[in-house]
Amino acid sequence: MMDKNKIRDFLSRTGLGLFLAWGCTAAIFLAVVSGASFLGKTQTVAAIAALVILAIASLWYVVAFIMTLAKRQWKKAALVFVLGGVGACLLSVGFGLAMAFNFWAEAAAWKKEDEKPRQVGVPGEDGEIAFSVEYINAHPFLAEYDKTIVFKSGKRIGVCMDTGGAGPFVVYRLGTDEYYLVDGLNYTFIRNDYRVNTARETVEMMTGDTFWIRIPDGTLAVVGHGSDSISVKTADEEDKNVDGGLVAVGDSLAHRRYLGLVSPRGEFETSTDGNDPYADVIEPPWNAVDARAANLPFALEWREGRTWCRRWRITSATGKHFGLYHLGEFKTCVVSVGAPGVYRIHFVAKNGRVSDWFDNEYRIDANSEKVEMVFDKWLLSIPLGTVDILSFGLDGGRAQIMAIGEDGTKIESSSTIPASEDVYQYMPIGFIDMDGGFHSISPESADGGVDTEEHDLDPEA
Numbered sequence: 001m002m003d004k005n006k007i008r009d010f011l012s013r014t015g016l017g018l019f020l021a022w023g024c025t026a027a028i029f030l031a032v033v034s035g036a037s038f039l040g041k042t043q044t045v046a047a048i049a050a051l052v053i054l055a056i057a058s059l060w061y062v063v064a065f066i067m068t069l070a071k072r073q074w075k076k077a078a079l080v081f082v083l084g085g086v087g088a089c090l091l092s093v094g095f096g097l098a099m100a101f102n103f104w105a106e107a108a109a110w111k112k113e114d115e116k117p118r119q120v121g122v123p124g125e126d127g128e129i130a131f132s133v134e135y136i137n138a139h140p141f142l143a144e145y146d147k148t149i150v151f152k153s154g155k156r157i158g159v160c161m162d163t164g165g166a167g168p169f170v171v172y173r174l175g176t177d178e179y180y181l182v183d184g185l186n187y188t189f190i191r192n193d194y195r196v197n198t199a200r201e202t203v204e205m206m207t208g209d210t211f212w213i214r215i216p217d218g219t220l221a222v223v224g225h226g227s228d229s230i231s232v233k234t235a236d237e238e239d240k241n242v243d244g245g246l247v248a249v250g251d252s253l254a255h256r257r258y259l260g261l262v263s264p265r266g267e268f269e270t271s272t273d274g275n276d277p278y279a280d281v282i283e284p285p286w287n288a289v290d291a292r293a294a295n296l297p298f299a300l301e302w303r304e305g306r307t308w309c310r311r312w313r314i315t316s317a318t319g320k321h322f323g324l325y326h327l328g329e330f331k332t333c334v335v336s337v338g339a340p341g342v343y344r345i346h347f348v349a350k351n352g353r354v355s356d357w358f359d360n361e362y363r364i365d366a367n368s369e370k371v372e373m374v375f376d377k378w379l380l381s382i383p384l385g386t387v388d389i390l391s392f393g394l395d396g397g398r399a400q401i402m403a404i405g406e407d408g409t410k411i412e413s414s415s416t417i418p419a420s421e422d423v424y425q426y427m428p429i430g431f432i433d434m435d436g437g438f439h440s441i442s443p444e445s446a447d448g449g450v451d452t453e454e455h456d457l458d459p460e461a
Contacts, residue, residue, distance in 0.1 A: 131149060
């Protein structure tokens with residue numbers, strides 16, 4: 001067996017002792033520091049000790065490596081370099097394991113009720129606090145917060161959770177005693193809009209880009225919302241669906257005044273110049289497709305929605321509106337004519353269909369100002385003044401549609417005719433791309449020269 005002197009000599013000559021001293025000792029100390037949240041003030045002492053050991057070991061390694069190079073002990077220098085690198089790797093592994101342990105220990109010991117809420121006051125016209133937005137951590141390590149509107153009287157109404165990506169509340173002043181709050185303005189998939197009335201101490205949430213719906217008193221949090229309803233968690237921890245009582249947004253946002261930002265950090269960033277940096281995204285304008293070349297007797301309009309999808313509607317020559325079903329991303333929208341004043345538009349996705357179960361296709365009779373959805377084997381009439389189509393389907397072999405009108409009321413329609421009664425032969429006259437641009441098709445192309453593979457112009461695709 002190798003005696004102690006030979007072992008000591010081996011460790012010294014090969015640098016293995018350096019590896020053990022630096023790698024193992026530093027890893028152990030860092031593990032103690034990272035996982036020692038239970039030590040209290042002792043953690044500071046352990047951190048200083050770990051840094052000292054790490055600094056001494058690192059200096060030792062550098063000096064030893066330089067000395068072996070100066071003595072031209074190339075093999076030993078290479079060995080010291082390799083073993084030092086292995087020690088660094090061990091240090092990294094030890095540090096990672098220590099952090100994982102510390103992460104697990106803190107998450108297991110975290111209690112929401114121990115979190116201290118942060119309230120941010122929103123200034124009113126008199127310079128006093130009109131109401132406050134309360135943030136409280138909802139997760140041990142992620143930037144997630146429960147948010148609550150708190151009035152002067154102490155009344156509390158919970159709103160949607162901040163999942164970490166929403167960022168600050170954008171705050172506007174509306175009319176007397178009213179404020180407009182926008183959450184996640186730069187992220188359409190988490191955007192939530194609220195109207196706060198400080199006189200009545202009420203909070204309303206915007207649904208479907210079009211209506212306000214009141215959040216019930218005593219709500220702890222809004223846990224879901226659709227185009228005409230919301231789901232809330234009540235004080236007894238029960239989930240409750242709230243629908244009805246819709247109030248049209250109309251022009252309620254027309255005269256808003258930008259006040260500033262409410263930050264989850266607990267700060268209110270006041271506007272200094274009064275300019276609204278979010279004016280272009282608060283109320284997206286309706287854009288009419290420029291189809292003058294086709295001389296269409298109706299307007300096809302679109303705007304960016306507050307949700308992930310773009311919204312479309314048809315406006316007749318006399319200004320009547322027909323909202324279309326929510327559309328996702330599509331490749332083209334084919335416009336075809338069957339007879340003077342009778343048209344079909346067909347939204348086509350890249351795979352030939354907008355969804356796996358429904359093609360978004362409509363027939364427009366501009367002569368009678370009537371718009372119908374082509375569904376299954378039926379032409380389903382869209383009620384006049386529809387701003388949103390909630391659902392559609394078959395009932396007893398006949399198609400029916402549930403829509404929502406401009407005044408917030410639900411409209412059910414089962415006015416249908418068999419699609420076979422549409423005897424017109426439709427010919428494509430153009431298509432609309434994702435940017436809303438209209439591209440005409442010449443009669444020669446429509447007869448067979450159209451690149452349907454590139455533009456998906458075949459309505460039967």
